[in-house]
Amino acid sequence: xxxxxxxxxxxxxxxxxxxxxxxxxxxxxxxxxxxxxxxxxxxxxxxxxxxxxxxxxxxxxxxxxxxxxxxxxxxxxxxxxxxxxxxxxxxxxxxxxxxxxxxxxxxxxxxxxxxxxxxxxxxxxxxxxxxxxxxxxxxxxxxxxxxxxxxxxxxxxxxxxxxxxxxx
Numbered sequence: 001x002x003x004x005x006x007x008x009x010x011x012x013x014x015x016x017x018x019x020x021x022x023x024x025x026x027x028x029x030x031x032x033x034x035x036x037x038x039x040x041x042x043x044x045x046x047x048x049x050x051x052x053x054x055x056x057x058x059x060x061x062x063x064x065x066x067x068x069x070x071x072x073x074x075x076x077x078x079x080x081x082x083x084x085x086x087x088x089x090x091x092x093x094x095x096x097x098x099x100x101x102x103x104x105x106x107x108x109x110x111x112x113x114x115x116x117x118x119x120x121x122x123x124x125x126x127x128x129x130x131x132x133x134x135x136x137x138x139x140x141x142x143x144x145x146x147x148x149x150x151x152x153x154x155x156x157x158x159x160x161x162x163x164x165x166x167x168x
Contacts, residue, residue, distance in 0.1 A: 004154060005046070008091035011155055024155040026162050048123050048141035050092045052112065054083030064113070071113040071121055078108045078125070119146060 004011040004024075012025045058076035066073075084096035099108075113122040124140040 004152060008094060009154075011160065013155075024160045026155075026160045045141050045143055047092050047095060048125070048139070049120050049143075050087055050090075051078055051080065051083050051096065051108075051125065052110065052120070052123065053086035054079045054081070054096070055110075056082065066113055066122070069115070071115055073111070073113055075109070075111045078110050080108060119143070 003013075008028060010027050012027065013022065056077050056079045058074050061073040061075060063070045064073045079100070080096045081100035084093050084100060087093050087096065109126045111122075111124045112120060115121050120143055122140065122142045124138060127137045127139070
């Protein structure tokens with residue numbers, strides 16, 4: 001499956017099921033009960049970074065070796081509702097509000113690695129799940145090659161069908 005992230009939307013290609021081959025399916029992230037961060041496990045890089053606006057506790061763990069480089073390592077907790085307030089008026093607001101509603105009473109922990117310029121290079125979130133015995137969902141986003149142009153386009157309307165994500 002190929003995934004392209006747009007503001008407040010995820011485009012999925014070759015997702016299977018009743019979808020014809022090579023058809024894109026558009027899913028609005030705010031309309032998914034948990035913002036698609038948990039049910040779909042998909043976090044676009046901008047959303048992954050913006051979720052850190054809801055940090056409630058953070059520990060500086062010093063410099064660590066990662067991918068042949070030395071990065072600053074931090075870990076702590078994030079409140080998606082606080083992140084939603086911090087991005088009020090931006091596309092991520094609805095997604096974070098959905099995450100907060102879907103994770104009421106459960107903690108979201110993070111680990112973040114930053115380079116010497118303060119750029120976020122990797123972030124890992126652990127979302128506690130309500131399902132007994134399901135464990136935590138872990139989402140990691142890596143950010144590499146800053147400043148290198150990447151040709152990405154949102155699929156044109158003629159190639160897109162609107163879709164939904166079924167609640168579990």
